[in-house]
Amino acid sequence: MTEATPRRKGAKNLGSTGLRSPEWFGDGGKNGFIARHHMRQMGFGGRQFDGRPVIGIANTWSELTPCNSHLRTLAEAVKRGIQQAGGFALEFPVLSLGEPLMRPSTMLYRNLMAMELEELCRANPLDAVVVLTGCDKTTPAALMGIASVDLPAILLTGGPMLNGRYRGKAVGSGTDIWKMTEAFRAGEVTQEEFTEFESCLNRSPGHCMTMGTASTMASITEALGMQLPGGAALPAVDSRRLVLAEDTGARAVELATEKLRPSDIMTRAALENALVVNAAIGGSTNAVLHLLAIAGRLEVPLSLDDIDRISREVPLLVDLMPSGRFLMEEFAYAGGIPALMRQLGERLDTAAITVSGRTVAENVAGARVDDPEVIRPMNRPVQTAGAGTAVLRGNLAPNGAVIKISAAEPTLLQHTGPALVFDSLEDYHLVIEDPDLDVTADTVLVVRGCGPKGYPGMPEVGNLPLPKKLLDQGIRDLVRVSDARMSGTAFGACVLHVAPESAAGGPLALVQTGDSITLDVAGRRLHVEITDVEMAARRERWQAPAPRADRGWTRLYTEHVTQADTGADLDFLIGSSGDGPARAAF
Numbered sequence: 001m002t003e004a005t006p007r008r009k010g011a012k013n014l015g016s017t018g019l020r021s022p023e024w025f026g027d028g029g030k031n032g033f034i035a036r037h038h039m040r041q042m043g044f045g046g047r048q049f050d051g052r053p054v055i056g057i058a059n060t061w062s063e064l065t066p067c068n069s070h071l072r073t074l075a076e077a078v079k080r081g082i083q084q085a086g087g088f089a090l091e092f093p094v095l096s097l098g099e100p101l102m103r104p105s106t107m108l109y110r111n112l113m114a115m116e117l118e119e120l121c122r123a124n125p126l127d128a129v130v131v132l133t134g135c136d137k138t139t140p141a142a143l144m145g146i147a148s149v150d151l152p153a154i155l156l157t158g159g160p161m162l163n164g165r166y167r168g169k170a171v172g173s174g175t176d177i178w179k180m181t182e183a184f185r186a187g188e189v190t191q192e193e194f195t196e197f198e199s200c201l202n203r204s205p206g207h208c209m210t211m212g213t214a215s216t217m218a219s220i221t222e223a224l225g226m227q228l229p230g231g232a233a234l235p236a237v238d239s240r241r242l243v244l245a246e247d248t249g250a251r252a253v254e255l256a257t258e259k260l261r262p263s264d265i266m267t268r269a270a271l272e273n274a275l276v277v278n279a280a281i282g283g284s285t286n287a288v289l290h291l292l293a294i295a296g297r298l299e300v301p302l303s304l305d306d307i308d309r310i311s312r313e314v315p316l317l318v319d320l321m322p323s324g325r326f327l328m329e330e331f332a333y334a335g336g337i338p339a340l341m342r343q344l345g346e347r348l349d350t351a352a353i354t355v356s357g358r359t360v361a362e363n364v365a366g367a368r369v370d371d372p373e374v375i376r377p378m379n380r381p382v383q384t385a386g387a388g389t390a391v392l393r394g395n396l397a398p399n400g401a402v403i404k405i406s407a408a409e410p411t412l413l414q415h416t417g418p419a420l421v422f423d424s425l426e427d428y429h430l431v432i433e434d435p436d437l438d439v440t441a442d443t444v445l446v447v448r449g450c451g452p453k454g455y456p457g458m459p460e461v462g463n464l465p466l467p468k469k470l471l472d473q474g475i476r477d478l479v480r481v482s483d484a485r486m487s488g489t490a491f492g493a494c495v496l497h498v499a500p501e502s503a504a505g506g507p508l509a510l511v512q513t514g515d516s517i518t519l520d521v522a523g524r525r526l527h528v529e530i531t532d533v534e535m536a537a538r539r540e541r542w543q544a545p546a547p548r549a550d551r552g553w554t555r556l557y558t559e560h561v562t563q564a565d566t567g568a569d570l571d572f573l574i575g576s577s578g579d580g581p582a583r584a585a586f
Contacts, residue, residue: 131156136217164201182476219283297576317340422447
């Protein structure tokens with residue numbers, strides 16, 4: 001069989017197709033020779049270099065990320081789709097961020113993955129990229145990276161795992177873990193029951209099947225228009241996800257020639273659509289950080305005030321844990337994001353273009369709700385408008401803080417109580433079991449030193465476990481204030497993302513045990529009852545903590561990370577650099 005002849009520089013087609021890859025493979029001299037003959041080393045024939053689009057498959061598979069353990073299988077289906085559509089598929093690894101194992105926090109490495117993906121896409125002969133994600137930070141990191149390089153791109157999230165099953169009932173990852181752990185600490189659950197629960201909670205590949213951060217970001221990716229319709233909710237092991245993977249690969253080839261870029265899709269309208277969907281699904285507070293960071297990469301204005309405004313206007317329609325009863329399987333079978341977006345109707349900008357090449361309106365035209373208990377109609381919401389993420393301000397959080405209203409005990413949404421302050425998470429854990437701890441149901445628990453710079457990396461510890469003294473009294477919620485994040489699967493009256501953080505000299509650093517703190521969610525207020533004069537005097541005495549690292553990524557991160565109110569990105573990564581000119585290496 002005669003191999004196809006590689007296109008030669010000047011013969012063709014970089015001008016006619018506008019593809020990047022011919023600058024590597026289409027060169028007739030030494031540079032093209034070097035690029036092509038090393039691909040032949042892997043067994044690729046000359047027909048792969050005939051000018052067809054080269055599509056990268058950026059894979060976050062890793063055995064250190066159990067939620068992404070099935071992405072190899074999805075990658076093979078994506079390759080089939082690319083090849084069927086006439087593209088040249090090349091798979092490559094990207095930093096994988098696994099919530100269960102990585103310490104101190106995957107949030108410390110979100111920006112690193114985004115930077116790596118951006119640079120790999122820019123440096124290699126890619127005309128478009130498919131990014132395979134799943135676990136919490138892999139999806140926002142992917143969106144940030146492709147926003148910065150602005151190469152034609154499409155995401156495919158890995159899908160949620162099957163529902164957990166414990167003694168005849170469905171149980172959810174994260175949400176039921178927190179409940180079971182507190183019950184175990186209170187002596188209501190035996191060690192044997194705890195172990196049995198552990199063994200049957202996660203029954204398949206996939207990310208958390210509650211509306212935690214992974215499911216939230218998958219849903220937001222679809223709402224933004226960066227994932228094909230239906231991609232967010234289908235279970236990881238559903239064969240239809242493999243079909244979707246094949247379709248995603250084929251669509252990537254079309255994107256390469258159409259030149260439809262992330263900046264064309266992730267517009268201000270798309271970001272607002274994502275915020276509407278986030279409110280309607282009861283999405284994770286982590287979505288606030290990620291959307292702010294994505295908007296920063298796109299150079300599209302987006303603020304905490306925008307997030308609060310939209311959250312006030314949209315009811316909670318999806319009845320999923322932790323804010324409701326069901327899990328992602330039921331959401332998928334009820335119609336998933338397309339059905340929800342059709343239900344939301346005029347609240348969305350349905351003219352927004354999506355990665356499918358069609359508008360939102362065209363994508364959801366045939367969608368229907370097959371279970372109105374899971375996806376509620378507007379006139380029968382799970383909770384009325386304003387039950388989502390609220391943005392608080394005040395002298396304790398001048399640049400903002402957030403609370404997830406639907407996850408909190410309603411009686412605590414208007415609360416004043418004395419502060420019990422800890423300078424670190426570790427300090428709090430030392431006394432959490434103390435039966436003589438000076439804490440009551442009125443206490444406002446404050447833990448600082450958990451922000452982007454302070455920990456570093458802003459870990460998911462904001463849903464602080466309650467002191468055992470309160471658990472023994474039957475108390476299951478408490479006002480908690482921190483500069484940390486909270487797992488999207490968690491619940492409680494937890495004020496999060498306080499900005500500026502304590503390590504940056506924010507007012508949280510100046511609070512003392514015994515100070516009276518007021519939480520007024522309806523008034524969007526977080527206030528410590530001390531005078532400005534006293535606040536200034538405390539600031540004069542305050543000393544900044546020593547840096548947590550003197551080398552490596554952590555040093556770079558702590559020196560350049562922004563605060564939570566702007567997405568905790570690195571200051572030098574904000575904005576887009578584009579895919580850049582492909583320059584000859586020799």
